[in-house]
Amino acid sequence: MKPKQEPDRITELARLKAFINPLRMQLYRLLYVAGSATASQLAEQVGETPSLVSYHLRKLAEHGFVVEASGQSGDGRERWWNVVSEEGLGFRTSDFVDTPEGAAVAGAVTRGIFDTRIAQYRTYLDERAAWGKEWTDAAFSSEWLVDLTAAEVAEMSDEFEALARSWRERSKTARAAGDTEGREHVALHLYGFPFRP
Template sequence: MPRKPFSARTLDAHALKSFAHPLRLSLYELLEEHGPSTATRLAGLLGHNTGATSYHLRELARHGMIEEAPELGRGKEKYWRIVPGGFSYGETPPGDEEAASALETLMDDLLRRRGAELARWREEEASTPEEWIRASGLGRRSLLLTAQETERMRDEVFEVLERYRALADRRAREPRREPDPSLGRVVVHFDVLPVGVTGDGRPAARD
């Protein structure tokens, strides 16, 4: 059964193949963290030439990952930004080994980014303002649930996350001359992982 999507868009096989490229992943990550930017600035941050960076940005835009921000550019200067709404990884077509390999690459990158973000938080925590320390949280729970209860819990949590995503997306669209000092970029990790469940639905025996 396909996984339920929890975003405005689900990447099809063509988008998966296009996105699973090291430079495109890096470009998307930079735009996500720093906001709208030009190909020239992004090329400088990554140590690549502007021509190659522009090409990969256009490829991301072709698949709806990013878009132009015409209100920010001056003259021929072109700004790019993340398309609000997020995305989900779709199911790969049976027999499409290239799409399956691309999805594996993207999942590995997702795990890498989560580890890097947690490590960064541990480094920055000591210099983070107290109000943000109080608002943060790290948690892990191991629960004994049925598949139906697990699915219901997952959906309820994602419904809450979607409300706040919509709020953040509206703010991202608002024209601002100066940054709002009360706002900060918040990363939320949420996983629901059945561990050690066998094909018959029973917990696997452990030595």
């Protein structure tokens, strides 16, 4: 099955609940980066048993987030998995805040995603000396404090998304052409939210 070309927007509470379990979000992210993998390969990365990872992959498949990859197993014993959408997934909290349960689930999933991102960045900070000067000079972290309207924040979000997509397409094109020298996975985390001092 060829991955979908657009992001998978989650609008049903039952599907969003699949990610309350933090291991499922971790497995989804690893599978997204890998392109395809077996439960055993993913189990090694998360420090869990292949049977537990298989269980969670099947749960993600039940909700349409991952699918068994066809034609990848050499001997038929290994099950390979792919994400369904090569553009990833997303959800809007506003789709779920009309009920207490929906608001609680959206909040729990959002906090889980944030915790995963923070853990990923902390790992980089702990290991940055091993990346060398070229990568530590290239990596960035910045914060800007500006006064905007909600409409302006939404417009900025759209602009950032378009910029990130253009860089992702550039990367895909380069990899497809065999230009892999010096390329690494790079995480880009952006947040824009209101606050009152």
